[in-house]
Amino acid sequence: MMNTRRIDNHDSLLPQACSGHQLNHCKTVSCSNFGSIDTHNYVLQRNNPNKPMLVCKECGAFPPIINNHDVVEEALRLKQQQNSGMPACSNPECENHGLPVLTHRHLYHAFGFSGDRQRYRCKCCHATFVDRWSGFNGKNQIQQKLLAMLFTGYPVRDICRRLNMNPKSFYDQLTHIASRCRRQLAMFDARLVKNAPQLALASNISELQPNSENGVLWVASCEAESGYVLAQDINYQPDEHEERSEWHDPYTDGARFMAAPPAQLIEAQPPQPQGLLAHIDAVYRQIMARPNFEDPLSSKPRLNYPSKGCLIRPQYTVYAHYMHLQQMLSENKELAIYMPQETLLRSACISIFSDRIKDKTIHPIYVETDPDWQHGQPAGRIDIVLMGWWRDRWAFTRHQEISKGICHLGGAKGDEGKWLEIATHKEITRYQQRFQDHFSHFINEPRRKLRPGGLLPLLDIYRAWHNLCHQDKDGITPAQRMGLVATPLTLEQLLS
Ligand SMILES: [Zn+2]
Ligand SMILES: [Zn+2]
Structure with a gap:
């Protein structure tokens, strides 16, 4: 005993x-x-x-200790959100429940039509359902106009006035458009991961509404060169959750639900040091000073907690983000993940992929550069410096006083020159910055600061537009660069 x-x-x-x-x-x-x-x-x-x-x-x-159950639950929430509105078996008793037809064709039979919409039957429980986005989209014209105005920065009230609709129908349309976008994305995402035994991703985490201090963070990962965004998640759910805690107790299920934290005294940040090495050193110090170094919000002096919905402790969303990617990339053989120096991204990545770290089939890499670094230059002389509490092994190179540093978080040595040349997370950083620029009106509306839920459909729409419609200076979209489609999609095609 x-x-x-x-x-x-x-x-x-x-x-x-x-x-x-x-x-x-x-x-x-x-x-x-x-x-x-x-x-x-x-x-x-x-x-x-x-x-x-x-x-x-x-x-x-x-x-820092994390509740495993809550990470798994959070991954489920992120998946359900991506699948919401997609045709799938809706029988909660059935093992195909919630698995979309578009990515799980083998689980369903095509089963005639309802009007011009495709009907399906579940092979497991024989329930039937209709793909409500498959027929002709009668709202295509008005949705195109709405999107065009939203993307050119019109405030919501102006769009409503010009299209002669009330705010409620504006948001209804936005939700419909987001469903169509998720449907389009699901097909392209599946094609991408299927044909990518070798893949380099870039991850970043940033505030969703930088002027609001509302604690909503946005983690996103794209294919590093093309900029095709494969996954993006935020640590906020529009549904309320009764039990929330001020303190994080990882031994209790439900630890991820965060109550408004008490205001705390935080020492003023020292001024940003000059030089890349000193900058990286300062970031290590800031991170170690966090009460929980995997939770960037734990060092915020105060938060303007959203007035609706619930914040999730960011480490749960970020671990779940990589868990979701891991599930998507089950057929991948070699994976690189480039990221800025952020312990949360590092910890989540190496914990979720710990088996692949041991197998050496994954390369998680910190990348930091001076602002004027030209991407793609071959490395010159390489200096190795051990940094931070972890003694992370950084490799630095410079061209005319402009520096770049990388750190292989899986501990691999010998390929520093290669990583210094090719590793970059600028595409994902740009993607997030462009969102802020395009939709600054929408994001910064005074009442929106405490109601981030209204941005959820916009994030799906933005990802679809960026991957499938947005052309770079050569007239090519990220989906084209990945060889997933021959031409850019028009807004009309996106919505049909
Ligand atoms: Zn079923
Ligand atoms: Zn140890």
């Missing part, structure tokens, strides 16, 4: 695994305990009851 209790104690050291996921482990890639879920390799420090700490006995790292 004594023995059992001792083991029980050890078992409860880590939050319970969920669906085979145990994301709490040493995250120092060079440590012999990296990825280990053997509880004997760790001690739990409970000096501060609000902040239990897991400490690796080997390297002394203290990765």
Whole structure:
């Protein structure tokens, strides 16, 4: 009996695994305990009851603890959001429930028509349903006009006046358009991941409404060269959630739901240092000063908590973002992920892909450059510098006083020159910046600052427009660059 209790104690050291996921482990890639879920390799420090700490006995790292169940649930939420409005079996008892026809054709039979809309039958439970976006879109003209005005920066009230509609029907139209866009994207996304045994992605995380301080963060990943955006998620859900907590308790399910945090005193940020190396060093210090270094919101002095809906602790959305990508990329053989220096992105990426880190089939890479760095220059002389608490191994090169640094977070050595030449996350950073520029009216409307839900359909529309319609200076869209389609889609095609 004594023995059992001792083991029980050890078992409860880590939050319970969920669906085979145990994301709490040493995250120092060079440590012999990296990825280990053997509880004997760790001690739990409970000096501060609000902040239990897991400490690796080997390297002394203290990765913040995360609730596995909540990550899995969050991944499910993100998936459901992407699939919402798509034709799928709607029988909650059925194993095909919620799996869209467009990406799971083998689960369904085409089953005649309803008017001009395609009807399907589920092979498992025989329920039938109609693809309501498959027929002629009678609203195509007005939706095109609406989008054209939205993309040229008209305020919502002007669009409503010109199209003679009330705000309610404006938002209804927006929701319909977003469903059509998700439907189009699902087909292209599936084609992309199917034909990409080797892939380089770029990830970034930024504030969705930078002037609002409302705590909504936006994580997005694109194919690094073409800019085709494969996934984007925000740590906010429009549905209310009763149980929310001020403090993060990773041992309790539901830990991801965040209440408005108390205002806290934060030391003023020192001025930004000059030079890339000093900048990277300063970012490490800022991150280590966060109460939870995987939660960028934990160091905010105050938040303007949304008046509707619920914020999710950002680490759950980011872990779920990579979990979703991992599921999409199950056939991928070699994956690079370029990202700015942000511990949350790093931790999520190496935890979700820890098996592939050990197999060396993934290259998570920090990339930082001076603003004027010209992408694609071959590396000159390379200097290696160990930086931050983690002793991350950075490689730097420079051309005429302009520097670039990369750090292979999987610990691989020898290819620094290659990564210094090709690794970049500028496409995803630009994508997010362009959203801010295009829709600044919409994003910064005073009442929208506390009601971010209205931006959700716009994000889907923007991703579809960017991937399928938006042409670069050579007249080519990201989908064309990926060889998914021969010509840009017009707005009319996007909406049909
Ligand atoms: Zn360790
Ligand atoms: Zn079914």
